[in-house]
Amino acid sequence: MDPKLTEVSQLFERFKAAITRKDYDSCTELLSHLKVLLTSFRSLPPLFENTPNSIHELTLARDIYEHAVLLSVKIEDQDAFERDFFQLKPYYTDAGSRLPPSPNEYMILGLNLLRLLVQNRIAEFHTELELLSSTALENPCIKHAVELEQSFMEGAYNRVLSAKQNVPNETYGYFMDLLAKTVRDEIAGCSEKAYDYLSLKDARQMLLYTSDKELLQYIEEEHPEWEIKNGSVFFQKAKESVPCKEIPSLQLINQTLSYARELERIV
């Protein structure tokens, strides 16, 4: 076996061991090292050269990146998730036909959909969705994400929050928490536009909080501009509307007149 490949495999074993130990610091370090090593393989994307070991190398690289994605969820790093996912994606899309399907594929795709939902990147969410096959859509992981999105769009926020209870995979928990916050942000944004003020009770109900304390904490963290007085929340700032711009009538008249003059002069 290719010594480089052996080295990567051994390193990968250590990496997996570290994950099970939950030693995430050494994990990131190992992962970075692994990625550098992977760049020297010419069979990997984007070159996809046909080398004798290419299948093996591709499979290994895919494994590494799948683990990297999962690791990023565990250390709750969304950026790293995005990075790793994009690097993993070619193994699914471009090299998918050459490799045995990965058991984690749908789980990770579903995670990614969830991430997009959390980050409120709906357009990208649908783009990703379109790229999936119909069998993939049947998969519970994917289905979960799709249903969440539908509820989210309908405004059935309570269903979104209750979906947290029946996640298909324990890794989804992290994103579900985040999703709850996204939903609240959405609600808060709508309330701002819809109401001048709300009583604390109504606001609490609206934002799906169980206690006033949570609500106040949320307001303090996310919307310090809201004002709380007389047991009501006032959304003033958002109300400041920009006055209509004045039409530059004089300038327009001048312009039109000069056009007319020019026209008259034209041969």
Added chain:
Amino acid sequence: MAATMVSSAGGLLAMLNESHPSLKLHALSNLNSFVDQFWPEISTSVPIIESLYEDEEFDQHQRQLAALLVSKVFYYLGELNDSLSYALGAGSLFDVSDDSDYVHTLLAKAIDEYASIKSKAAELNDEAANVDPRLEAIVERMLDKCITDGKYQQAMGIAIECRRLDKLEEAITRSDNIHGTLSYCINVSHSFVNRREYRREVLRLLVKVYQKLPSPDYLSICQCLMFLDEPEGVVSILEKLLRSENKDDALLAFQVAFDLVENEHQAFLLNVRDHLPVPKSLPSESTESAPAQNESTAAAEDVQMTDGTPASNANVQGTDPKEVIYAERLNKIRGILSGETSIQLTLQFLYSHNKSDLLILKTIKQSVEMRNSVCHSATIYANAIMHAGTTVDTFLRENLDWLSRATNWAKFSATAGVGLPVVAVHTQKGGALYALGLIHANHGEGIKQFLRDSLRSTTVEVIQHGACLGLGLAALGTADEDIYDDIKNVLYTDNAVAGEAAGISMGLLMVGTASEKAGEMLAYAHETQHEKIIRGLALGIALTVYGREEEADTGTANNKAIRQLLHFAVSDVSDDVRRTAVLALGFVLYSEPEQTPRIVSLLSESYNPHVRYGAALAVGISCAGTGLSEAISLLEPLTSDVVDFVRQGALIAMAMVMVQINEANDSRVGTFRRQLEKIILDKHEDTMSKMGAILASGILDAGGRNMTIKLLSKTKHDKITAVVGLAVFSQFCIQNQLLCPPATSAVKLPTAVLSTSAKAKARAKKEAEQKEKVNNEKTDAVGKGKSSSEKEGDSMQVDTPQEKKAEPEPSFELLTNPARVVPAQEKFIRFLEDSRYVPVKSAPSGFVLLRDLRPNEPEVLSLTDAPSSTQSPAGGSTTGQGSASAMAVDEEPQPPAPFEYTS
């Protein structure tokens, strides 16, 4: 297994965000190779890559790679400016020799950028222009590559554009065909270098390069020097050639002289002539007598200039033979430089090939009513133009009584008109003086004094008028202070008639000098009460400034000028200004006649008759003599315009365009001729258009159908006389139509004009091969036994493939010499191969000196019938060999070179 293709750059872009630098590098280099495919995806991540480029912590290579990547993305996005600036950042990674669209586009962009920076810097005289050194490096890399690849023309073009004279020189000297590259370079500098100063710099460099060559091309050098206005350089070259032992060199000198004369820059020619050093050992009186003799015998002297100045021959017996030869050659070259030789050759040719149709004139005469002075004078002009330069005065002689019916000013101009065709008929004094000026226009060394004397000695305003104009013409462009003072005196008499002439004359005199005299004239123009003087002065000032402002404009087809003029043409309120602006377009565009009809086509449909008029003349001027089909189509509707002066202008313009085009080339010529005839014969036609028609028929047959109008000489110098002539002519038309019925006073201008332009025409039209009978019978006084008789070519054959395919015509034709060749035919002309005479320069038309390869064979000379008045007995005696006009065709002509006929 099928190769797997990557479908997205997403993974690589994600990798850019990795923290490990080697991962970033890996991503960058891979992205760089996939950028052609994935630039849309990458473009969203450009900020990240930019930040990589700007990150100081990265090593140089990586930053350059990032810059190259960004540059490519910007290139695909069409943001060439950003792309270029990042490509510069990429340093050596930007590979000039790469053969991709990206590199080609960016190189072009870089060179453009560099050139514009350089020329902007040059315009501001800012030596220390802050050119990005990286940009400069790229351009230099490109230049070096061009040179090493042998693409010298590209290299030269770029070097000229970028004002890199050092590189230009390198390109020229390193090219394998230096002469070819040099002449290419001259062409380029004339047609593409718009800024005068810079063009001078380029030419100066060229001269320098030329002089370094082992076998310099003196013809080209002298052309350059002429443009640079450096007579000293020409003089030293000429002297060297003349003093040479080799008679071929002397021949070359003569050829140089002829070429210079062709450009009609009188002041320059005079300078050259005066600076030619006198032979050392000759007694001074003999050298003085030589030119004097030239003057006095000017009329009698035959073209062959064979006189060899017997006086000096006698005098110098026993002196250094070299000096003798030199002295003789000097005399000849002086003759050439003063323009006399070429004038006489021209005259001979025009006379012998005069084909104008007297019947036309006769018809015109009969149809014109007696009392209508406008048409009357128009007829005379028509005659004058028709016979310009031919000295054929049959018509005038036959109709003397008719002529005498002309009154007042008409009489004056009639006489002036006579000046064109006739040398010896001086009837009316003022007109006669003017006529003299016409005859000697631009070559009037000897006549100046006479004119000045007459000017001083008279107080009759008409005579003053004539003399002023005459002087102005004779001394065209010489900027002679004395003459100027004389004319100024006339001007200060504040006499309307003479003053006007004086104003114009001053302009003619100082043409192209833009001296402070213009200010003087301007001041007087403000003072005087007479409208005429003001007009004359205005025209004069305009002429003076020509060559400064206008040098930049005329013939350059400068886009800026066109835009400005067009703007004036549509936006100004005054009819005059509009018309002049449109007219000026014609002058600006005359080097690119094809463009004019397109540009003015809209204007020609203007509601304003003045603009239409201007458009017609603009087309006429710029397309003169080309017979351009679009031009004719444009003018055709105008000839039946509702407004009479538009018709007039259109007719004249049409005639200018159609000069020398026969019916076979464009059937509309025939129609046009018939239309003219109809207009002239029609009793109810307006005077204005009738006059236009008469003039038009005159122009059509100009110079015995042997002349054309052309504003550029073959070497692309502006022909001052031609430009000025046409300018004055157009002016005339304007005044004339403004002053409608009492046009008499204004009408004298046309002759002024036409005569100058006619002379110019004569020159331009010297397509006819002129045979040089520069028969230098030189007998060495010492008698080395070898009487080296330099018999320059006398006969030459020219075969012109006819450009008609319909009839079973022979595919070529031997032209006797001299012969008329229209511009369209010019490119088909070539000398017979292995004929006896070899031309000194390669151009097939114009004045060409021939070298005799077989000097021992007897010569057969062809003589043209010179006009009897100038025919001298010397004609026969010179050669002693057959003077019949037989052509020396001793061999079977070669099969014609294959040519493609394109209709």
